[in-house]
Every structure is written in C-alpha cells, then in structure tokens.
Amino acid sequence: MNLSDAETLLAVVRERSFSRAAEQLRRTQPAVSLAVRRLEEACGERLLDRSSKQPRLTGAGVLVTRRAEQMLRQRAALEHDLLELRGLQRGKLTVGANESTAFFLLPLVEAYHARWPEVKLEIRRSLSRNIPAEVLSGDLDLGVVAYDPEWHDLNAPIVYRDRLAFIVYPGHPLAGARRPVTLARLGAERFIAHNVVSPYRDFTVSTFRRLGVPLNITVEMPTIESIKQLVARGLGVAFVPRISAARELDAGILHEVPLHQFRAERPLRLLSPRRGVLSHAARAFADLAQPLAADAVRYTKKVR
Amino acid sequence: MNLSDAETLLAVVRERSFSRAAEQLRRTQPAVSLAVRRLEEACGERLLDRSSKQPRLTGAGVLVTRRAEQMLRQRAALEHDLLELRGLQRGKLTVGANESTAFFLLPLVEAYHARWPEVKLEIRRSLSRNIPAEVLSGDLDLGVVAYDPEWHDLNAPIVYRDRLAFIVYPGHPLAGARRPVTLARLGAERFIAHNVVSPYRDFTVSTFRRLGVPLNITVEMPTIESIKQLVARGLGVAFVPRISAARELDAGILHEVPLHQFRAERPLRLLSPRRGVLSHAARAFADLAQPLAADAVRYTKKVR
DNA sequence: TACTTTCATAAACAATAGTTATGATGAGGC
DNA sequence: GCCTCATCATAACTATTGTTTATGAAAGTA
Numbered sequence: 001m002n003l004s005d006a007e008t009l010l011a012v013v014r015e016r017s018f019s020r021a022a023e024q025l026r027r028t029q030p031a032v033s034l035a036v037r038r039l040e041e042a043c044g045e046r047l048l049d050r051s052s053k054q055p056r057l058t059g060a061g062v063l064v065t066r067r068a069e070q071m072l073r074q075r076a077a078l079e080h081d082l083l084e085l086r087g088l089q090r091g092k093l094t095v096g097a098n099e100s101t102a103f104f105l106l107p108l109v110e111a112y113h114a115r116w117p118e119v120k121l122e123i124r125r126s127l128s129r130n131i132p133a134e135v136l137s138g139d140l141d142l143g144v145v146a147y148d149p150e151w152h153d154l155n156a157p158i159v160y161r162d163r164l165a166f167i168v169y170p171g172h173p174l175a176g177a178r179r180p181v182t183l184a185r186l187g188a189e190r191f192i193a194h195n196v197v198s199p200y201r202d203f204t205v206s207t208f209r210r211l212g213v214p215l216n217i218t219v220e221m222p223t224i225e226s227i228k229q230l231v232a233r234g235l236g237v238a239f240v241p242r243i244s245a246a247r248e249l250d251a252g253i254l255h256e257v258p259l260h261q262f263r264a265e266r267p268l269r270l271l272s273p274r275r276g277v278l279s280h281a282a283r284a285f286a287d288l289a290q291p292l293a294a295d296a297v298r299y300t301k302k303v304r
Numbered sequence: 305m306n307l308s309d310a311e312t313l314l315a316v317v318r319e320r321s322f323s324r325a326a327e328q329l330r331r332t333q334p335a336v337s338l339a340v341r342r343l344e345e346a347c348g349e350r351l352l353d354r355s356s357k358q359p360r361l362t363g364a365g366v367l368v369t370r371r372a373e374q375m376l377r378q379r380a381a382l383e384h385d386l387l388e389l390r391g392l393q394r395g396k397l398t399v400g401a402n403e404s405t406a407f408f409l410l411p412l413v414e415a416y417h418a419r420w421p422e423v424k425l426e427i428r429r430s431l432s433r434n435i436p437a438e439v440l441s442g443d444l445d446l447g448v449v450a451y452d453p454e455w456h457d458l459n460a461p462i463v464y465r466d467r468l469a470f471i472v473y474p475g476h477p478l479a480g481a482r483r484p485v486t487l488a489r490l491g492a493e494r495f496i497a498h499n500v501v502s503p504y505r506d507f508t509v510s511t512f513r514r515l516g517v518p519l520n521i522t523v524e525m526p527t528i529e530s531i532k533q534l535v536a537r538g539l540g541v542a543f544v545p546r547i548s549a550a551r552e553l554d555a556g557i558l559h560e561v562p563l564h565q566f567r568a569e570r571p572l573r574l575l576s577p578r579r580g581v582l583s584h585a586a587r588a589f590a591d592l593a594q595p596l597a598a599d600a601v602r603y604t605k606k607v608r
Numbered sequence: 609t610a611c612t613t614t615c616a617t618a619a620a621c622a623a624t625a626g627t628t629a630t631g632a633t634g635a636g637g638c
Numbered sequence: 639g640c641c642t643c644a645t646c647a648t649a650a651c652t653a654t655t656g657t658t659t660a661t662g663a664a665a666g667t668a
Contacts, residue, residue, distance in 0.1 A: 001379055003307060018615060031657050033616060038656090043386055049442060050615065051457075051580035053666075056442050059395050059583045060386060067382035071375045075305055078371035082347055082364060091363055138353060138360050153355075275355040279363045308625095322646060335626050337647060342625090354646070357635075 407548035
C-alpha cells in the first residue's frame with residue numbers, strides 16, 4: 001500500500017470520476033486507473049464499483065478510504081510538526097552547565113524563552129568535566145564550560161569572559177575602595193567558600209598560598225546563592241563569578257572590591273558537537289549566545 | 305513520503321543499526337541508507353544522527369517516527385478490517401423487499417444473523433417495482449421480488465416459491481376441509497384484503513371476476529400482520545402469502561383451506577447486480593438463500 | 609444508430625528503488 | 639600507535655515500478 005495511491009483513490013471518490021481525479025492530480029487517466037487497481041490488488045478487494053455511472057465505494061472501499069484519510073492526516077500533521085520545529089514553535093533543548101556557568105546562562109535563558117516560548121529549554125546541572133562527553137553522546141544538545149576541552153569533535157567557541165569578583169557587604173571597611181587592594185590585606189578576612197571543587201577555587205587557594213597570604217575559610221557553602229546571602233549579611237567575604245553576583249552588585253546589596261595581583265578570568269565556552277546534527281532550537285540558542293557574548297565581553301573589559 | 309521508507313526508518317531505530325535493519329527487512333544495507341536519506345530529503349531535516357556509534361533520532365526524527373508509527377498502525381488496522389470484512393465479522397448488508405416478500409426473508413434473516421451476528425443486516429421496505437433499480441444503483445445490495453424483472457444486468461434466480469393461502473379462523477365451517485373447496489363456495493365469505501396494490505391482489509380480483517364469483521371485500525388493511533389478526537378473530541377470511549402465515553398455521557391459530565380453480569403461485573427472486581461488486585456479506589446471504597430456497601420449494605410442493 | 613464520455617488495457621518509456629562493489633570513518637584489540 | 643573489523647556512505651549498474659501514449663470496450667445521449 002502506497003500513500004500516493006491512497007491519495008489517488010480519495011481524489012477519485014471526491015471527484016466521482018477517474019478522469020477528473022487524474023486532471024486534478026496532474027496525471028493521466030490510465031495512471032489513476034492503475035493506482036486504484038494497485039490498491040485493489042494490495043487489499044484483495046474491489047474498492048470501487050465502476051458498474052454504475054459514477055464510481056461508488058464498496059464496503060471495503062469505505063474501510064480503505066477511512067484509514068487512508070487517517071494516514072494522510074498524519075502526514076499533514078507531520079508536515080505541520082516539522083514546520084513548527086523549524087520555526088521554533090516546538091522542540092526541546094537541553095543545555096548542560098555546572099553551578100557557576102549556570103549563572104551565565106540566566107540572561108540567555110530569559111532572552112531565549114521570551115523569543116521562543118514554545119521550545120522546552122532545560123538547563124541541566126552536570127559536572128563540568130562530564131559535559132563534553134554528554135554533548136558528544138547527545139545527552140546534551142549544548143554545554144557551557146569554563147575551559148577548553150580541546151576535543152577535535154566539539155566546537156567550543158568562547159561566548160563569555162567571566163572573572164572572579166571579590167565581594168563584601170556594603171558596611172565592610174573595603175567596600176568603598178577606589179583603588180585596587182593588595183591580596184595581603186585579605187589575610188585577616190573570613191572567607192566563605194564553595195565546598196565544590198572547581199577551577200576557580202583551585203586557582204584562589206593556590207594564589208593565596210603562592211603569595212604567602214593566609215586564606216581563612218570559615219564557612220563552606222554548597223551553592224553560590226547561599227554564599228552571596230552570607231556575605232550580604234556581613235558574615236564574611238567571598239570570591240564568586242562576577243556574573244552570578246551582577247544583580248546584587250547593581251542593587252548595592254553587595255560590593256565588589258578591585259584587587260591587585262589577582263586576576264581569575266576564565267572564558268566560558270559553548271560546546272556543540274562538530275559532526276552531529278544541531279537542532280534548530282540549539283542553533284538558535286548558539287546564535288543568541290554569540291551577540292550577547294560580545295556585549296558581555298565588552299562589558300567586562302570596560303569594568304576591568 | 306513513503307510507507308515502506310517509514311518502516312525502514314523504524315526498523316533502523318528499533319535495531320539501532322542500519323545493517324541489522326537491512327537484514328531484518330531482507331534488504332541490503334545501502335537500500336536502508338537510501339530509504340532513510342529519501343525520508344530526510346522529503347522532510348528537509350536530518351532524522352538520524354549517525355555521528356555517534358549508534359544512530360540516534362534527532363528531534364525531527366522523533367516527530368517523524370511518531371507519525372510514521374501512527375500511519376503504520378492505521379495500515380495494520382486496515383488489514384485487520386479487511387480480514388474481518390472477508391470473514392463477515394463486519395460489514396453491512398441492505399436487502400430490499402416489499403411487505404409480502406419480507407415475510408420470506410424472516411427465516412433467512414434469523415439464520416443469517418445467527419451465523420454472522422457482526423454483519424449489520426437491514427431489510428428495507430421498498431416498492432416492489434423500484435427494487436430492481438435500487439439494486440442496480442447500489443442503494444440496495446440485494447432485493448427480493450415476486451416477479452422476474454428481466455433486466456439484463458440483474459441476476460434474478462428463484463429462491464423460493466410461495467403461493468396465496470386461503471386462511472380462515474379455526475372455528476370457520478371450512479376450517480377442517482380435507483378436500484379442495486371450489487371458489488364458488490367463497491362468494492358468501494367476507495374478505496379482508498390488503499389495501500396495497502400487489503400482483504397477488506390483482507390476480508385474486510381478476511380470477512373471482514372471471515369465474516363470476518362475487519368477491520366481498522369488507523375490510524382493507526395496510527399490513528398482512530393486521531389482516532391475519534382480524535382473520536384469527538373470526539372477522540373474515542383472506543388470501544395471504546403462505547410464508548407470511550406459516551407460524552400461525554403451524555400453531556393452529558389460523559387454518560388454510562385448499563382450493564380448486566385457484567392457484568396463485570409466484571416464485572420469489574433474489575436480485576443482485578450482474579456486473580457490480582457483491583460484498584462478502586451479500587454473497588453469504590445469497591449462498592444462504594439458495595439451500596433454504598431448495599428446502600422451501602420441497603416443503604411447499606409437499607404441502608400442495 | 610451514431611456520437612460522446614468514461615474507464616480499461618497494452619506497449620513503450622521514464623523514474624525510482626534496489627543491488628553489487630567499493631570507500632571512508634571510527635572503535636577496539638594488540 | 640597501528641591495524642583490523644564493523645558500520646555506514648557512495649557510485650554505477652540493474653530491476654522494478656509507475657507513467658504516458660495509443661487504443662479499445664461499454665454505456666449513456668442525441
């Protein structure tokens with residue numbers, strides 16, 4: 001059984017004539033006759049009674065047309081689905097990020113969702129080092145990491161440059177500092193740190209050690225959000241990715257203090273499979289990330 | 305888009321391999337590759353991501369397989385429908401008859417329905433003279449009439465021989481008559497007649513006239529059923545098709561009186577289109593009518 | 609009865625799908 | 639790290655299928 005033959009049968013029924021059906025389908029009349037015959041042979045039943053003036057459906061013909069209509073409806077629905085998918089009125093997109101890079105995604109998610117509300121966008125927390133493999137395996141459509149995986153089958157363009165910001169609460173003695181502060185002056189501070197191993201944390205610990213400055217970590221918290229809250233309440237100071245504290249810094253809830261001798265800047269990269277198929281939804285996300293990234297780069301440069 | 309290509313895609317997804325799918329479908333591997341590619345070209349989307357070890361469905365692929373499954377399910381359902389139709393577990397059959405021939409159909413309907421309860425059997429009352437045209441036009445699948453239409457495009461085999469029975473109520477003076485009664489003795493009877501013009505009635509009226517016997521019609525009734533009831537209550541006598549009174553005659557509610565000089569026997573014919581398609585349901589009905597008819601013929605002959 | 613319309617059929621041609629042979633690519637074993 | 643095996647892609651060729659052109663048969667219509 002063949003969809004185009006089914007279409008032909010329906011045309012014959014609709015037009016009540018083989019020749020008119022042929023005309024409408026831009027075929028010749030024998031082609032229509034043969035199509036109907038093919039169907040009849042496939043079904044082992046006569047589908048049209050040609051004995052009277054107008055072709056009439058037989059009982060079997062009624063069954064066949066009913067099912068054929070269903071099938072063609074499915075095909076039409078599929079075409080519609082695909083159009084939607086292409087127009088991003090449908091689809092699913094899973095982006096992997098770890099806790100700190102997730103902050104970078106927030107404004108992107110917002111923009112993406114505003115533009116294409118019908119695409120289901122999922123940000124999946126994942127261990128930074130697993131993300132490349134997950135992108136490659138297809139578990140993730142895209143990934144955001146703070147390092148270059150240097151895998152030949154992954155694209156990993158830089159989409160953002162973030163840096164660690166040293167934050168304090170507004171009443172802190174350093175809060176108003178205009179000029180960069182030396183790291184040595186932080187030896188007396190009580191630090192609130194992330195209890196997850198990350199490149200940022202490693203860098204911080206090793207830099208302090210190198211300069212012989214004591215790093216006094218008094219509290220460890222599982223999320224950046226909780227770290228910011230503690231800092232805002234004056235319980236300590238912290239290093240956090242700047243993007244993750246942007247809102248609080250703007251609002252004056254937290255203050256950033258510029259530092260000498262400490263520059264923890266990491267480019268964020270958007271990982272996508274080089275060979276695999278990027279969905280329309282993923283491509284749109286990447287396209288959206290690019291200009292936003294440019295802005296972000298300019299912004300961080302200006303501030304720095 | 306093509307159902308067999310859709311099947312191929314599903315096989316690839318199921319087997320997670322082009323070559324295994326090919327094996328299962330009794331095709332070569334390139335045939336499978338081409339089928340998938342055809343689908344992809346038809347959709348304008350990649351459907352399978354071949355970059356990883358196992359082919360993976362893309363978003364578009366998920367949409368396509370979902371719809372393809374639906375379509376194939378429809379096709380399977382259609383096959384099932386056709387099997388049912390062929391096995392008479394489904395279908396519809398419309399048989400045309402007029403009021404008197406309908407009685408002939410009663411035992412047939414019973415037998416047919418008992419054998420194939422899933423076939424919707426409709427007995428449609430129709431004017432006798434219209435039935436041939438309705439069979440030909442397809443409004444009726446079959447027709448039963450008491451005359452030979454002699455249309456070259458209708459089959460009209462005799463399936464039953466019925467005759468007019470002269471019926472009286474059990475207490476009637478003629479009720480017990482062993483030997484045939486002459487028509488002249490009926491001149492004093494009060495007749496209950498059908499108020500519909502029919503070959504039977506015409507024959508009766510003209511026979512009485514020819515023999516100079518008065519035909520005293522005191523009541524006219526619209527249905528045979530009502531005539532029988534009046535006769536049973538002793539309100540008069542009547543001529544009715546024997547088949548229509550068979551039950552009452554057997555039960556002794558009515559008595560048949562054999563007559564001299566009066567033999568109104570008409571063969572009932574089953575009309576079917578000679579060129580058009582007979583449904584399985586109709587053919588089964590005709591096949592059922594044939595042996596039953598033979599019995600009936602023997603039976604009436606015996607009684608006569 | 610001749611004419612017209614409609615569908616069926618046959619032969620030739622065109623298009624499509626399938627096969628064989630071979631190449632590219634990546635995974636796994638040594 | 640190199641080789642081998644497995645898997646899918648590609649190209650050329652072949653087979654199959656579908657379409658057209660040409661014609662015939664049947665039935666309705668003037």
